[in-house]
Amino acid sequence: MNQSIKTIIAERRSIKKFNGSPVAKSDVTAILDAAAWAPNHGNREPWRFIVAAESGLNEIRDTMKECTIQKWEEMPADELEKKTAGFKLPGAFVFVIVPEDVRQKERLEDFSAVSALIQNAQLLAWEKGIGTCWKTPVWIDAPKFRQALDVKPGERIVAMLQFGYYDELPKAKARTPIEQKITFFG
Numbered sequence: 001m002n003q004s005i006k007t008i009i010a011e012r013r014s015i016k017k018f019n020g021s022p023v024a025k026s027d028v029t030a031i032l033d034a035a036a037w038a039p040n041h042g043n044r045e046p047w048r049f050i051v052a053a054e055s056g057l058n059e060i061r062d063t064m065k066e067c068t069i070q071k072w073e074e075m076p077a078d079e080l081e082k083k084t085a086g087f088k089l090p091g092a093f094v095f096v097i098v099p100e101d102v103r104q105k106e107r108l109e110d111f112s113a114v115s116a117l118i119q120n121a122q123l124l125a126w127e128k129g130i131g132t133c134w135k136t137p138v139w140i141d142a143p144k145f146r147q148a149l150d151v152k153p154g155e156r157i158v159a160m161l162q163f164g165y166y167d168e169l170p171k172a173k174a175r176t177p178i179e180q181k182i183t184f185f186g
């Protein structure tokens with residue numbers, strides 16, 4: 001059944017609880033390949049990706065733990081329990097990396113193009129039954145984390161995309177009626 005773009009956009013949800021099933025490298029590659037049709041100015045294709053799928057997931061989790069500001073071992077037991085109860089790793093991680101152009105206009109364009117690509121990827125994954133969550137934890141800029149991923153000077157990790165299968169569909173949070181956000185000029 002063909003769904004309208006409107007329905008696909010509205011029905012996609014961020015998935016924050018995964019069921020532990022792995023996501024294949026080939027699926028991640030196919031999603032990124034199609035997502036890269038995102039508009040990007042000057043055809044700079046200002047993106048590259050570091051992907052952990054099928055392997056490397058535990059290493060990413062360990063590096064994340066090391067870079068978290070409040071170390072998990074220092075958290076009160078009940079808080080840790082609340083944070084980690086039923087926690088399962090996503091089926092894959094995709095780190096989206098953008099060059100930080102020194103020119104202000106190009107930098108804005110490149111960050112915007114990458115955002116379009118990320119939303120494409122979320123919708124394409126959704127179509128395959130793979131949930132995603134776009135995350136920007138503080139430690140994506142941590143030198144230790146950047147070093148672990150071999151992110152070069154002049155590059156920035158803009159997003160950690162979690163991909164994975166899920167059992168429960170979260171409820172949508174209602175959006176503000178768009179009329180309240182629009183000012184017609186003139």
Ligand SMILES: Cc1cc2nc3c(=O)[nH]c(=O)nc-3n(C[C@H](O)[C@H](O)[C@H](O)COP(=O)(O)O)c2cc1C
Nearest residue numbers: 012013014015016133134135136137170171172173
């Ligand atoms: C730029 C950006 C950063 C986000 N960072 C996080 C994050 O760090 N942690 C998180 O749980 N969700 C994060 N999200 C997901 C949003 O919380 C989510 O999109 C929002 O709750 C709306 O839910 P929906 O995507 O199901 O409509 C981020 C989303 C965007 C666009």
